[in-house]
Amino acid sequence: xxxxxxxxxxxxxxxxxxxxxxxxxxxxxxxxxxxxxxxxxxxxxxxxxxxxxxxxxxxxxxxxxxxxxxxxxxxxxxxxxxxxxxxxxxxxxxxxxxxxxxxxxxxxxxxxxxxxxxxxxxxxxxxxxxxxxxxxxxxxxxxxxxxxxxxxxxxxxxxxxxxxxxxxxxxxxxxxxxxxxxxxxxxxxxxxxxxxxxxxxxxxxxxxxxxxxxxxxxxxxxxxxxxxxxxxxxxxxxxxxxxxxxxxxxxxxxxxxxxxxxxxxxxxxxxxxxxxxxxxxxxxxxxxxxxxxxxxxxxxxxxxxxxxxxxxxxxxxxxxxxxxxxxxxxxxxxxxxxxxxxxxxxxxxxxxxxxxxxxxxxxxxxxxxxxxxxxxxxxxxxxxxxxxxxxxxxxxxxxxxxxxxxxxxxxxxxxxxxxxxxxxxxxxxxxxxxxxxxxxxxxxxxxxxxxxxxxxxxxxxxxxxxxxxxxxxxxxxxxxxxxxxxxxxxxxxxxxxxxxx
Numbered sequence: 001x002x003x004x005x006x007x008x009x010x011x012x013x014x015x016x017x018x019x020x021x022x023x024x025x026x027x028x029x030x031x032x033x034x035x036x037x038x039x040x041x042x043x044x045x046x047x048x049x050x051x052x053x054x055x056x057x058x059x060x061x062x063x064x065x066x067x068x069x070x071x072x073x074x075x076x077x078x079x080x081x082x083x084x085x086x087x088x089x090x091x092x093x094x095x096x097x098x099x100x101x102x103x104x105x106x107x108x109x110x111x112x113x114x115x116x117x118x119x120x121x122x123x124x125x126x127x128x129x130x131x132x133x134x135x136x137x138x139x140x141x142x143x144x145x146x147x148x149x150x151x152x153x154x155x156x157x158x159x160x161x162x163x164x165x166x167x168x169x170x171x172x173x174x175x176x177x178x179x180x181x182x183x184x185x186x187x188x189x190x191x192x193x194x195x196x197x198x199x200x201x202x203x204x205x206x207x208x209x210x211x212x213x214x215x216x217x218x219x220x221x222x223x224x225x226x227x228x229x230x231x232x233x234x235x236x237x238x239x240x241x242x243x244x245x246x247x248x249x250x251x252x253x254x255x256x257x258x259x260x261x262x263x264x265x266x267x268x269x270x271x272x273x274x275x276x277x278x279x280x281x282x283x284x285x286x287x288x289x290x291x292x293x294x295x296x297x298x299x300x301x302x303x304x305x306x307x308x309x310x311x312x313x314x315x316x317x318x319x320x321x322x323x324x325x326x327x328x329x330x331x332x333x334x335x336x337x338x339x340x341x342x343x344x345x346x347x348x349x350x351x352x353x354x355x356x357x358x359x360x361x362x363x364x365x366x367x368x369x370x371x372x373x374x375x376x377x378x379x380x381x382x383x384x385x386x387x388x389x390x391x392x393x394x395x396x397x398x399x400x401x402x403x404x405x406x407x408x409x410x411x412x413x414x415x416x417x418x419x420x421x422x423x424x425x426x427x428x429x430x431x432x433x434x435x436x437x438x439x440x441x442x443x444x445x446x447x448x449x450x451x452x453x454x455x456x457x458x459x460x461x462x463x464x465x466x467x468x469x470x471x472x473x474x475x476x477x478x479x480x481x482x483x484x485x486x487x488x489x490x491x492x493x494x495x496x497x498x499x500x501x
Contacts, residue, residue, distance in 0.1 A: 035049075035051050043088075044089065057071060057114070057118045066416070066420050068234060070118075073441035077117070077441070080317040081110035091305075096313055101326070109398065110389055113388075117408070123409075123410050124410040125414070141426050143425070150188055153188055158185060184462065187462075190435060191427055193235045194238065197239065198239050203246075210257070214229065218286070221273060223265050226258070227438075229257060229261075264296070266310050267296040268289060268296050320390065323373055324370045328370055328393065334394060336395065339366070343391075343453070362382075362383045363447050366390075371386075385447070386447050388451050392448075416433060422467065423466060428469065
């Protein structure tokens with residue numbers, strides 16, 4: 001049965017709904033003030049629209065009883081659409097995207113896409129809640145996984161990560177389940193971070209873990225330090241208390257580390273990736289990174305703003321889509337849904353059953369064809385991001401392009417609500433929803449094949465595995481409770497696996 005007292009006690013502080021609903025007048029005043037601030041910050045009416053869209057994301061995707069992952073994911077997409085516009089308005093520094101493209105129409109299209117995705121998510125969540133019965137939390141839903149269980153599986157997942165990836169390369173038919181199960185490590189990391197922040201803040205272990213994860217993230221081919229830092233922010237905001245100075249300090253430190261790490265990564269990644277194959281161990285890669293960072297710092301210490309320009313330009317994901325907006329249909333006609341159709345067909349054919357399925361084409365090919373500019377591609381082991389918004393525009397043009405985005409959000413909203421309702425143990429549900437929906441939704445520059453395929457893969461494999469574990473733990477606990485209630489008929493005494501009684 002549901003335990004209202006427990007649900008209330010463990011509801012995230014920042015998502016708690018006020019006892020008296022806000023009036024429509026208050027909402028209008030808030031939006032007006034935000035829009036005015038956005039207009040002043042950007043020096044453009046698009047800044048006002050951007051501020052209103054961010055407020056709408058917060059209002060639509062603040063879901064009681066669920067982790068704040070949807071709000072964070074869509075806010076990061078919003079940032080990728082708007083950051084360059086606000087940066088230019090606040091600093092006056094002209095970025096390459098501003099010089100070399102007509103960025104404003106694509107910023108407007110991007111904002112509408114983000115809004116459509118947020119609306120779709122909310123509609124999907126609401127539709128499932130209307131059709132399904134309320135989530136039934138058993139009285140023991142709050143039982144926590146033991147530290148021994150979490151640390152053992154986390155260390156095992158960390159040690160086996162590279163082996164699993166090599167295994168997937170040798171057996172391509174298994175690449176999808178292996179890809180999904182590698183996300184398990186991030187789920188365990190999130191639970192550990194969450195545990196270090198509640199019920200009390202363990203500063204020492206938290207700082208040590210984040211420092212280690214940031215360093216390890218630098219030793220991969222991609223910027224693997226982003227996910228641990230974002231997971232830490234989401235774990236913090238799940239129980240954020242604006243009256244506690246320690247929470248504010250933690251936010252500032254995490255954001256600062258993220259910005260500094262991003263700046264350093266942009267400065268060294270090209271040379272580092274060029275030498276990547278020469279170094280087979282993490283120690284060798286870390287040593288190489290340290291030397292490259294020292295060289296980069298000595299060369300750029302007198303031009304910090306130029307480095308920040310590069311970071312903002314990298315995050316602002318509208319350059320190639322803006323070129324596509326000018327190129328289609330003026331030079332190349334719309335494809336009438338061909339790109340989306342290919343993405344759906346690619347996603348519904350699991351490689352486990354279709355081992356000869358062709359690989360997803362490099363996004364660079366789409367950039368070359370639909371943006372009219374030659375960029376590095378598969379021949380140099382590179383893929384330049386194009387993004388689902390650009391693909392949807394190439395497929396359908398405005399306004400039809402926003403319909404697929406709305407439908408995708410609707411389906412993801414149903415999935416979110418289903419797992420929130422049907423995973424009974426709170427820690428399992430929180431970890432699954434946070435990792436799957438963050439990794440699936442946070443990138444505006446992700447193309448349809450990757451957006452649909454990766455989301456479906458994680459929901460199918462990782463979601464199903466979590467559901468089975470949840471059911472197994474629930475059944476074992478029920479057996480234990482039943483045996484305790486009937487001592488005369490007691491059979492074997494079961495221990496709740498991996499849990500603290």
